[in-house]
Amino acid sequence: MSTVFVQIGQCGNQVGHAFWKRIMKDEEVNKSSSFIAKDGKFRAVVVDSEPKVIRKITKGLPFREESVITGKRGRGTNWALGYHGLKRTGDDHLLEDTLEAIRKEIERCDCFSGIIMLHSLSGGTGSGFGSRLAEILRDRYPMHHLMSCVFAPHASGESPLQHYNSLLTLATLQRTTDCVILTHNDDVLHRVQKKKGQEAVSYSHLNEAIASHLSGIFLPTESLRAKSAFSLGMEPWEMLRSICPMPNLKFVQIAQYMNSKMSWSDLLSKVSATIRRYDSSGNPYSSLGNICVARGDTTGGFQLHMGALEPKLKRAYNCVDWNPFPVDFWTAKPNNCGSKNSASLTVASNSSSINEYLENVLERSKVMFEAGAYLHWYWRHGADKETFEDAFETIQLVVDDYKTAVK
């Protein structure tokens, strides 16, 4: 079973770089050919509309040369320019080249399971090009999984276009992918800052933390492997099957904590402390499904604690009562998502707490849309009113569906 990763734009590539650096150390990943091909090359297509970041992140790592795609110029933090591509200044064939590289990468797989995209919600390339790619990939590979790992911009506002870009991307991903893992840059920054104290925090610190979260779920576990066999690399797809069974409710958020001295129960308390549990009126959010991965379970003793941890986790994540199995536990002996002698708990959750962010994006972009703010930037590059209206409708429906599902 093999997965192809597609990292898009500055954010997607920088996060991807940190992710590969982390997972390439895992013995099982190297033994199986699910993420890394037999010739040692990553199963990855890296694409950006400008070459600078890609030049840096591919240095010294086994990315396949023909799967590295760069364009002529950036997409100016504009979803429409990313989606429709360059028109006036000459096309750079970014889309065709990327699709061809993905096709070839898929053909190299022994047994292709699906694609995982990594990209930002607000960059022009990550959001617009990422959206276009997701639509085409869904169309071309309808029988395979499509997952997107997206990174939400800082709420304080980096660009006036970020709400529109996020809205349009979220709506496209809702229509095309099977699962969206959403990471808030603000949350990661907050946690990293807390750990670093006075030390300055850079994107590379954030990306290490994100890589750790993602690999906490994606790296091989003993739970999904037959005894004495290699890993099949099914963790991303088994997560999807387990916690996103309903096609309209597919947003996943990951929380993690690691330490070398804490008990599993304390680790769970720490993880629970990082999640959004209540809305602004004090009403609890609920989760539809959760995967809890314990890594660093060197003695295999985690099983003994599961009985006590399950009710605690169910309480913290306020699991819906209509799902009889709202928590799956997986374990792995090494803790390869973090430092060697530590243990980690990573929880991937499909929860209605996503509504806080979705409603915020809806509200912010609606206010701007009704005032006609910045829209000429979108009309200029081929987007129209209908694209926005469809996106408002799609995301409103997701919010309503989450509310109904947890009632």
Ligand SMILES: Nc1nc2c(ncn2[C@@H]2O[C@H](COP(=O)(O)OP(=O)(O)OP(=O)(O)O)[C@@H](O)[C@H]2O)c(=O)[nH]1
């Ligand atoms: N976590 C994380 N976020 C990043 C990183 N680089 C940029 N971002 C976020 O990504 C958003 C900007 O998107 P970029 O990926 O830089 O843009 P792009 O996809 O290259 O698109 P254009 O440059 O507009 O063509 C902002 O919200 C940034 O906070 C990174 O290395 N890590």
Ligand SMILES: [Mg+2]
């Ligand atoms: Mg860029």
